[in-house]
Amino acid sequence: MRKIGISIIATAVFLFCSLTLATAAESMILEYDGGTHEYNGEVYSLVVNNQLLDPPLSPIIFNDRALVPVREIFEEVGATVNYINDTQTIEVYSDDSYVELKINDNIAYINGDKTNIPDNVVPKLISKVGGETKTMVPVRFISENIGLDVEFDSNGGAIIIDSEDYENITGSEEPVIDDEPVYEPPVVQSYLTGISYDVAGDNKVNVTVQASEEINSYSDFELKAPERIVVDLPALKLNGVPENVAINECGVSAVRLGDNDERARVVIDVTNLRNYSVTQTAPNELTIEVTTRKIPAATPAPIVTAKPTAKPSKPARPAGTKLIVLDAGHGGSDSGAVGYMGGNAVLEKTLTLQITNRVKTILENAGYTVSMTRTGDTLPSLVERPTQANEENAAVFVSIHINSAEATDANGTEVFYAESNNGDTYGTTSEKLAKNILNRMLYYMNSTNRGVKTAEHAVTKRCNMPAALAEVGFISNPEEVYNMTTDEYQQKAAQGIAEGIMITLRDIEIPN
Ligand SMILES: [Zn+2]
Numbered sequence: 481m482r483k484i485g486i487s488i489i490a491t492a493v494f495l496f497c498s499l500t501l502a503t504a505a506e507s508m509i510l511e512y513d514g515g516t517h518e519y520n521g522e523v524y525s526l527v528v529n530n531q532l533l534d535p536p537l538s539p540i541i542f543n544d545r546a547l548v549p550v551r552e553i554f555e556e557v558g559a560t561v562n563y564i565n566d567t568q569t570i571e572v573y574s575d576d577s578y579v580e581l582k583i584n585d586n587i588a589y590i591n592g593d594k595t596n597i598p599d600n601v602v603p604k605l606i607s608k609v610g611g612e613t614k615t616m617v618p619v620r621f622i623s624e625n626i627g628l629d630v631e632f633d634s635n636g637g638a639i640i641i642d643s644e645d646y647e648n649i650t651g652s653e654e655p656v657i658d659d660e661p662v663y664e665p666p667v668v669q670s671y672l673t674g675i676s677y678d679v680a681g682d683n684k685v686n687v688t689v690q691a692s693e694e695i696n697s698y699s700d701f702e703l704k705a706p707e708r709i710v711v712d713l714p715a716l717k718l719n720g721v722p723e724n725v726a727i728n729e730c731g732v733s734a735v736r737l738g739d740n741d742e743r744a745r746v747v748i749d750v751t752n753l754r755n756y757s758v759t760q761t762a763p764n765e766l767t768i769e770v771t772t773r774k775i776p777a778a779t780p781a782p783i784v785t786a787k788p789t790a791k792p793s794k795p796a797r798p799a800g801t802k803l804i805v806l807d808a809g810h811g812g813s814d815s816g817a818v819g820y821m822g823g824n825a826v827l828e829k830t831l832t833l834q835i836t837n838r839v840k841t842i843l844e845n846a847g848y849t850v851s852m853t854r855t856g857d858t859l860p861s862l863v864e865r866p867t868q869a870n871e872e873n874a875a876v877f878v879s880i881h882i883n884s885a886e887a888t889d890a891n892g893t894e895v896f897y898a899e900s901n902n903g904d905t906y907g908t909t910s911e912k913l914a915k916n917i918l919n920r921m922l923y924y925m926n927s928t929n930r931g932v933k934t935a936e937h938a939v940t941k942r943c944n945m946p947a948a949l950a951e952v953g954f955i956s957n958p959e960e961v962y963n964m965t966t967d968e969y970q971q972k973a974a975q976g977i978a979e980g981i982m983i984t985l986r987d988i989e990i991p992n
Pocket residue numbers: 809810816817828881882
């Protein structure tokens with residue numbers, strides 16, 4: 481995490497649309513967008529920290545908005561500037577916010593949140609004929625989004641930006657994350673504190689749940705394939721109750737408990753349900769009476785004709801088990817990105833498998849069921865990976881990768897999902913999965929928050945279920961590549977990913 485600081489001296493902010501009294505126009509031949517263009521716009525000087533800058537290219541005005549050379553301006557005010565060639569992405573970081581833009585793209589990300597650049601004045605690669613190509617970015621848009629005010633001196637024809645050291649304002653060394661807050665339990669007054677059951681007859685099981693306060697409302701409904709009864713308790717959170725209670729009596733296999741910001745949920749997994757009822761047996765207590773159809777006792781293995789539509793490829797799992805498919809990026813002949821540490825190559829495929837194995841262990845120790853697209857140095861195709869998850873009827877799919885950039889100071893953690901796979905038929909979305917994973921990773925890793933992003937990755941877009949792709953850190957960054965080879969940091973990353981999955985799974989109901 482890079483710590484730099486900016487404070488504001490400039491007091492007045494003038495809109496760039498008020499650029500009317502500007503200095504004399506200059507005629508220049510500029511090269512951009514694959515052609516040459518005559519520029520007759522106004523020319524402004526740039527004053528940063530009371531210094532007149534002499535950038536290789538003056539501010540260029542399009543639609544009354546100024547594009548300025550990104551490095552010369554924003555490094556001068558103490559921000560960090562990265563330009564990633566492969567993706568033509570520009571990143572500008574201040575101490576507590578960042579802006580990500582793309583050449584000729586109207587979409588920008590502010591602290592990971594998607595937004596549009598005003599007036600379509602987008603970043604461009606511009607050069608004077610025969611001159612150096614500069615990465616030009618909208619000055620006001622970036623300045624405001626990293627916490628700088630910009631002053632336009634219309635009489636002097638200057639754009640004025642000022643900064644001073646952040647340390648003068650605050651000594652905080654904690655990373656500040658604005659728009660992607662670390663997961664915090666919401667404030668609730670009541671908790672679900674108890675779960676018990678008793679067998680009330682040959683075909684009857686009573687499940688009782690207790691809350692810390694009076695239960696004012698609840699809703700219940702029945703779902704098929706697999707059969708289950710769901711009881712929702714608004715504004716309750718779990719507290720000290722197990723999330724999974726195995727019953728295996730009279731057709732009732734288990735009770736599962738979960739919660740989210742809005743409610744606690746009780747799910748009873750059952751086969752051959754005849755009926756059920758929910759009764760408020762005390763102000764703070766609900767009893768769910770579950771009656772199943774009698775199966776002849778003399779028939780230990782009831783004859784159940786397999787549905788002709790049943791997919792033989794689905795593995796046998798206890799009813800209600802939510803399978804997690806983990807995908808370690810790359811493998812075999814595809815090493816993924818390559819980093820260097822002390823002259824030795826570090827391969828993305830090695831790190832992804834190590835971290836993925838740790839996620840698997842954490843989840844399995846917590847009682848979850850996990851399947852891997854690869855367990856060794858093999859290369860399943862980008863179609864085979866999501867196909868496996870779909871055929872296994874997984875609840876969630878998470879792919880684990882390591883990032884790389886030309887600029888060795890690029891660093892941080894980001895999680896992607898595919899917009900084409902962001903439906904809510906599973907009770908939650910890929911976006912929520914990505915957010916949960918990123919929040920928990922940042923909590924443990926303390927890495928730079930690069931945000932939740934969208935991309936049509938081959939693996940995530942083909943999944944039926946919520947799917948996310950985590951980029952743990954940069955193999956091209958000397959500090960991060962070292963960290964990612966250590967047990968401690970790998971475990972932090974894995975813990976974050978695993979917890980993000982577990983939080984999301986509470987909301988997931990696999991549809992029929
Ligand atoms: Zn990768």
